[in-house]
Amino acid sequence: MILELTGDAGQRGRQHGARLREQIHARIAGAVVLETPDTxxxxxxxxxxxAAIDSVDHLGAELRGIAAGAGVPLHDVVLLNAFEAVETARQVxxxxxxxxxxxxxxxxVVAQxxxxxxSLAATVAIHLHRGPDIPTTVLLASPGGLGWIGLNAHGVALVNNDLLTRSVRPGLPSQAVRRAALAQATAADAVRVIVSRPAxxxxxxxxxxxxxxxxxxxxxxxxxxxxxxxxxRTAVHTNHAVSPTIAVHEDRDLLAATYPSSRFRMRRAADLASRPGTSPRILLADHAGYPLSICRHPSDREQTVTAASVVLDCGRRHAAIALGNPCTGSHVEINLTAW
Structure with missing residues (x-):
């Protein structure tokens, strides 16, 4: 259930690549970002x-380890971690x-x-990184990937949401940004990492x-x-920008077609979060507006489902992760102070 990766960045990468070799090959074969057959x-x-990833301590070594362990070209692993390499409307x-x-x-308590x-939902798993170059970190990650969301042993939690703005440009991919942020000791330091480079x-x-x-x-x-x-300490976010500075750059037609539930989910989550004694697990299992609810189920109107439900308790350094929908799945409990 938990893929434990130990040692320095290169060693952790090689373990990742070797243990998930078949899944990495399958993900590369199915990724539209790699749709050109020309190597x-x-x-x-x-x-x-x-080049941008290599400018961040250890991440380039980790990706090289993944590629070596899985027996795949480095550039294919890089592109698994840089889905932004294709225009937003084509990102799978x-x-x-x-x-x-x-x-x-x-x-x-941060939850998502x-x-x-x-197809992507079926790939996610729990990865636990332990090594001399990073704080112990638990991640939700896909084969070949640096990770989507997580919690480190300092008690820094990070989750995130797609925003469908119009432009993309080469730089540090968001998966690398997340891992760089999760190497920090405070949320303020993590934010400084995020804003230090052009998005x-x-x-x-x-x-x-x-x-x-x-x-x-x-x-x-x-x-x-x-x-x-x-x-x-109460905050809610879904898939539309809250700040007018960012919202003006959203592709509203793409947002309406891709995430029609975004504004409803945000209103519903904010309402539930405002109620005294709200439990994150109960909130994330909410079915108001089903199937376009906070707990997402298959629908012709929105082509995403809940792949995992994650509750990250910063003070306790504790993660509870359910793979699949939280209404039916059981949570794996991970106490980082025990590692």
């Missing part, structure tokens, strides 16, 4: 993204997602239903830490980042 063209497409790894942060007894199309596309990050800080960051390729602090 040279794929390598050229990956080049700028790899878009995911709906409802993210919240609530005040818990020991600090913020991580949604994806059914490659639209995304909203929700972060919190064991000291009680809760922040959201909305980014796009067209505008500077917008950082919002939530002193009450």
């Amino acid at each position: 040279a063209a794929r390598a050229a497409l990956a080049g700028p993204w790899l 790894e878009l995911g709906g997602c409802t993210a919240i942060s609530l005040a818990g007894p020991s600090g913020p 239903n991580w949604d994806a199309n059914p 490659v596309g639209g995304r909203a990050y929700l972060l919190a830490d064991a000291n009680g800080a809760t922040m959201t960051v909305e980014v796009s390729a067209e505008a500077g980042p917008v950082v919002t602090r939530h002193p009450g």
Whole structure:
């Protein structure tokens, strides 16, 4: 159930690649981002993204380890981690997602239903990284990927949502941004990592830490980042921009076609979060508006389903992760202080 990866970045990468070799080959074969059969063209497409990843400590070594362990070209692994390399409307790894942060007894509790199309949803698993170069980190990740969301042993939690802004550009892929942020000791440090580089596309990050800080960051390729602090520790985000600075760059037609439930899910999550004693697990299992509910189920109107439901308790350094819908799945409990 948990893929434990130990050692330095290269060693962890090789373990990842070797243990998930077949799944990585299958994911590469099915990825539209690799739709060109021309190896040279794929390598050229990956080049700028790899250069950006190599500028971040350890991440280039981890990807090289994954490629070596799986026996696949490095550029193909890079492109699995740079879905932004194709225009937004053609990205197959878009995911709906409802993210919240609530005040818990020991600090913020960050939670998310991580949604994806059914083929990508079937790939996600729990990865646990332990090594001398990073804080112990638990991630929701796909084969060959650096990771989608997670919690580190300092108590920094990160979840995020797709925003369908119009432009993409080469740079540090968002999966690498997430891992760089999760190497930090505080949410403020993680936010500084996120905003230190130009964004490659639209995304909203929700972060919190064991000291009680809760922040959201909305980014796009067209505008500077917008950082919002939530002193009450309650925050909600779905798949549309809250800041007018970012919202003006959204492709509204694509948003309406891809995530028609976004505004309803945000209103519903905010309403539930405002009720005293709200449990994150109950909120994430909510079926109001079914099937386009917070707990997402198959629908012809929106081609994503809930792939995993994650509850991250910053103060306790504890993660509870259910693969699949939270209304039916059981949670795996991971206490990072025990590792």
